[in-house]
Amino acid sequence: xxxxxxxxxxxxxxxxxxxxxxxxxxxxxxxxxxxxxxxxxxxxxxxxxxxxxxxxxxxxxxxxxxxxxxxxxxxxxxxxxxxxxxxxxxxxxxxxxxxxxxxxxxxxxxxxxxxxxxxxxxxxxxxxxxxxxxxxxxxxxxxxxxxxxxxxxxxxxxxxxxxxxxxxxxxxxxxxxxxxxxxxxxxxxxxxxxxxxxxxxxxxxxxxxxxxxxxxxxxxxxxxxxxxxxxxxxxxxxxxxxxxxxxxxxxxxxxxxxxxxxxxxxxxxxxxxxxxxxxxxxxxxxxxxxxxxxxxxxxxxxxxxxxxxxxxxxxxxxxxxxxxxxxxxxxxxxxxxxxxxxxxxxxxxxxxxxxxxxxxxxxxxxxxxxxxxxxxxxxxxxxxxxxxxxxxxxxxxxxxxxxxxxxxxxxxxxxxxxxxxxxxxxxxx
Numbered sequence: 001x002x003x004x005x006x007x008x009x010x011x012x013x014x015x016x017x018x019x020x021x022x023x024x025x026x027x028x029x030x031x032x033x034x035x036x037x038x039x040x041x042x043x044x045x046x047x048x049x050x051x052x053x054x055x056x057x058x059x060x061x062x063x064x065x066x067x068x069x070x071x072x073x074x075x076x077x078x079x080x081x082x083x084x085x086x087x088x089x090x091x092x093x094x095x096x097x098x099x100x101x102x103x104x105x106x107x108x109x110x111x112x113x114x115x116x117x118x119x120x121x122x123x124x125x126x127x128x129x130x131x132x133x134x135x136x137x138x139x140x141x142x143x144x145x146x147x148x149x150x151x152x153x154x155x156x157x158x159x160x161x162x163x164x165x166x167x168x169x170x171x172x173x174x175x176x177x178x179x180x181x182x183x184x185x186x187x188x189x190x191x192x193x194x195x196x197x198x199x200x201x202x203x204x205x206x207x208x209x210x211x212x213x214x215x216x217x218x219x220x221x222x223x224x225x226x227x228x229x230x231x232x233x234x235x236x237x238x239x240x241x242x243x244x245x246x247x248x249x250x251x252x253x254x255x256x257x258x259x260x261x262x263x264x265x266x267x268x269x270x271x272x273x274x275x276x277x278x279x280x281x282x283x284x285x286x287x288x289x290x291x292x293x294x295x296x297x298x299x300x301x302x303x304x305x306x307x308x309x310x311x312x313x314x315x316x317x318x319x320x321x322x323x324x325x326x327x328x329x330x331x332x333x334x335x336x337x338x339x340x341x342x343x344x345x346x347x348x349x350x351x352x353x354x355x356x357x358x359x360x361x362x363x364x365x366x367x368x369x370x371x372x373x374x375x376x377x378x379x380x381x382x383x384x385x386x387x388x389x390x391x392x393x394x395x396x397x398x399x400x401x402x403x404x405x406x407x408x409x410x411x412x413x414x415x416x417x418x419x420x421x422x423x424x425x426x427x428x429x
Contacts, residue, residue, distance in 0.1 A: 018034055029052055110159060115128065155180055179248060197329060230256045237315070253317070262285065
């Protein structure tokens with residue numbers, strides 16, 4: 001989607017985002033709806049009972065300010081509560097409603113996910129409201145949801161129904177939706193292997209405060225062909241990570257060494273789904289490309305490259321099964337199948353705060369392992385070629401998923417020491 005979202009027609013915005021939601025398994029063919037209110041007060045909304053997996057711009061309905069309906073379908077049956085939200089909160093310009101499995105899990109046990117499970121989610125999601133059950137599509141449901149939005153919430157758990165979120169535009173609403181479902185998944189998966197630990201508000205505030213101070217700007221930036229090629233590689237892997245559920249809109253950093261200790265890295269405050277070549281930030285000689293703000297984790301990437309000459313690419317992200325281990329202090333034993341151990345060996349974890357610049361933690365940057373978990377924050381994967389590093393990330397997430405799912409069957413029996421030694425001799429010697 002274009003960076004200037006106001007120049008993308010509401011029809012196209014909606015079809016792009018509903019496609020992402022559907023492909024990521026966060027809604028069904030018939031479930032969920034999205035709307036945008038434009039500057040005229042007209043509301044653009046997904047149609048009722050039309051396949052969410054193949055919606056086209058021509059399927060989107062416009063309900064004019066005077067109530068006139070324009071389009072070839074009926075508007076979503078849940079249109080009444082979209083309208084009620086806009087009337088209650090003029091600052092909200094887009095609404096997403098869906099039934100993503102983890103948030104539905106919370107809605108059917110009548111709980112609200114605690115977004116202090118990871119560092120940045122509290123600020124993205126804000127406080128979470130709770131709307132009591134009402135008949136779907138009814139004016140009554142619109143009233144109870146609007147009442148919650150009137151309290152200042154932008155994210156609501158709907159009892160026995162799902163979730164509804166608002167935003168200043170559709171990108172803002174989607175980031176909130178994706179972050180909230182990620183929190184819910186992390187808590188659900190973590191609860192299957194241990195007890196989730198939550199950050200205090202002070203720890204989160206410290207995270208927000210420590211990430212200030214940016215590298216000085218370089219006076220002149222050059223873009224030789226090998227540099228541009230690396231930008232393209234980074235953009236492809238970021239998009240693939242989002243599509244595979246290994247990264248979310250609001251969090252994830254990818255970098256590649258360019259030459260010597262100069263490197264390219266993703267920016268801060270740019271939706272990961274929409275990153276393009278011009279967003280990537282060149283870091284050369286300790287200076288940043290003019291006019292761009294690199295990831296807040298740039299210092300970690302810089303130190304890893306400085307101290308680990310064999311590392312040429314880094315992915316720092318949150319994926320739900322790996323973070324299940326990261327929020328429960330559970331050991332991720334990758335002796336699951338030969339491939340996992342060969343690629344990853346042992347995955348250690350460091351305490352939350354080790355990634356703060358002032359701590360300059362040597363466990364993260366010295367002799368950097370292939371994979372390392374930062375509790376309640378992220379996983380760092382390092383490697384040579386970027387595609388190889390992405391493969392390591394996928395293998396780590398699959399290993400974590402296998403253990404979480406297998407936990408309901410019985411106790412894991414890992415590959416033993418003798419078998420590991422055989423693997424070491426054959427593949428790593």
